[in-house]
Amino acid sequence: MNQQGAVAPSSSRNRIVQLEDVRVRFGADTDAFLALDRTSLTVEAGDFVAMVGPSGCGKSTILKLVAGLLRPSEGVVFVAGREIGAERIGIGMAFQNPTMLPWLSIRQNVMLPLKIVEPYSSTYRAHKNTLFRDRVEALLEKVGLGGFGDHRPWQLSGGMLQRANLCRALIHEPKLLMLDEPFGALDQFTREELWSILQDLWIDQRPTVFLVTHDLREAAFLANRILVMSSRPGRVTEDRKVDFARPRTIDTTYEKEFTDLTHGLRSLIVAAKQKEKVKS
Ligand SMILES: Nc1ncnc2c1ncn2[C@@H]1O[C@H](COP(=O)(O)OP(=O)(O)OP(=O)(O)O)[C@@H](O)[C@H]1O
Numbered sequence: 413m414n415q416q417g418a419v420a421p422s423s424s425r426n427r428i429v430q431l432e433d434v435r436v437r438f439g440a441d442t443d444a445f446l447a448l449d450r451t452s453l454t455v456e457a458g459d460f461v462a463m464v465g466p467s468g469c470g471k472s473t474i475l476k477l478v479a480g481l482l483r484p485s486e487g488v489v490f491v492a493g494r495e496i497g498a499e500r501i502g503i504g505m506a507f508q509n510p511t512m513l514p515w516l517s518i519r520q521n522v523m524l525p526l527k528i529v530e531p532y533s534s535t536y537r538a539h540k541n542t543l544f545r546d547r548v549e550a551l552l553e554k555v556g557l558g559g560f561g562d563h564r565p566w567q568l569s570g571g572m573l574q575r576a577n578l579c580r581a582l583i584h585e586p587k588l589l590m591l592d593e594p595f596g597a598l599d600q601f602t603r604e605e606l607w608s609i610l611q612d613l614w615i616d617q618r619p620t621v622f623l624v625t626h627d628l629r630e631a632a633f634l635a636n637r638i639l640v641m642s643s644r645p646g647r648v649t650e651d652r653k654v655d656f657a658r659p660r661t662i663d664t665t666y667e668k669e670f671t672d673l674t675h676g677l678r679s680l681i682v683a684a685k686q687k688e689k690v691k692s
Contacts, residue, residue, distance in 0.1 A: 427493075428587065428620045429455040429478055434487035436473050448473050449645035451487075455637075457587070458618040462631035462638045464677060466685045470646030471624040475590045478622060479503055492587065502529065504581035504589045504619065508596045510573040512565035518576050519561035522548045525584040532584055551579045554616075555609050571602035575609065582613055589619040595630065604662055607633050611659055628674040628681075629665050632656075640680050643688035650680055 436448040448470040455461055463471040476482035477489050480503075492501050504525070512521045526532040526544050536544065552561055555575040565573060574594060581589060591610075595603040611634060614621060625631050631638050632654055640650035654673065656664055664670055 426457060427454045428457040428459075428491065429453070429622075430490040431474070431477065431484075432488045432490075434477065434484040434489060436470070436477070436482065437485040446645040448477075449647050451646070451648055453639070453648060455620060455622075457620055460614060460621045460623070460634060460636045462623045462625055462635035463641060464625060464628060464631050464638060464681065465641030465646065466643045466681060466688060467626075468644050469641040469684070470644065471641060472592055473646070475592055475622055475624055478588065479505065479590050501588060502584055502586035504584065504586035506574075506577045506581040506589075506591050506594045508593045510565075510577035512573060512576065514565050516564075517561060518552070518557065518563050518565065518568065519545070519548050521565065522552065522561075522576060522579045522583055524580060529584045548579070548583060551583060552576070554613070555579055571598055571606065574598060574602075574606060578606070578610060578613065582617060582619070585617055586619055589614075589621045591621065591623045591625075593625055594623075596626070603627070603630070608659070608661070610634060615658065628677045631677070632670055632673050633660055633665055638677065640677060640684075642684045649684070652677070 431451050431453040434448060434451045435446060437444055438447050439445055463474060465471055477484060478491060488495060523544060527536050549561060552558055555578060557572060557575050595606050607630060623634060635654050638652045638654060639648045641647065642649045
């Protein structure tokens with residue numbers, strides 16, 4: 413068994429995330445079931461990884477393992493060369509429903525990680541009206557929300573809120589950015605606009621991104637690597653490299669290589685779902 417705080421093998425120190433033979437079980441006794449089966453995975457710092465697969469296959473479970481919100485039942489998870497939980501690492505998160513605090517302005521909402529996360533929190537009071545405010549304004553401007561800093565969340569549309577949500581996830585320049593279906597609730601046009609915005613932010617800051625999505629075009633547009641998972645108990649069955657030149661544009665998504673890729677991914681997921689039906 414691994415000791416808490418174990419260090420990853422030195423040959424793999426440039427890998428920011430490593431899962432070794434990880435299994436996750438939920439429930440107890442007769443209700444216990446295996447959600448994630450023997451998963452091994454390594455991710456290089458600065459990479460953009462998308463995870464796709466049938467509903468319930470364990471995509472969000474992998475996000476939670478990497479974010480340290482969940483412990484593996486077996487195996488080990490290393491983040492930044494150390495067993496998860498042993499050392500703090502900057503993580504940004506965004507989910508399908510942006511949970512903004514309604515009594516705060518958009519600027520104050522975006523600033524929250526600076527107020528909470530070290531090394532920013534200790535100088536928050538000194539910088540909140542100068543340096544940090546400028547930083548928030550610059551980021552809001554970048555995502556097309558310049559001039560909306562004083563608005564309240566309920567005055568913004570869903571697409572605008574998700575832009576603000578991305579700003580909040582990135583304001584403290586996290587090393588890891590965890591995105592769980594962040595654009596799932598948006599219309600197609602807004603979603604496509606946000607893909608380009610997220611791509612630009614990633615090119616600027618180069619965090620390591622884990623994106624969970626059901627939208628195969630989204631995965632192929634944004635990621636450098638797409639992991640396809642089998643049905644429950646989930647395993648990574650395919651690891652596809654995506655090397656379309658950046659910055660990608662919406663036109664890229666109509667090119668043959670791109671549609672071949674998304675079509676191929678779709679076939680894999682349909683096959684995984686059929687296997688699930690046969691099992692049940
Ligand atoms: N805390 C929990 N307790 C019990 N079961 C859980 C828990 N979290 C997840 N599960 C179960 O584990 C399995 C994997 O869940 P997970 O959320 O990782 O799937 P997913 O691939 O992200 O699904 P979706 O695409 O539908 O969001 C599912 O069957 C889910 O019901």
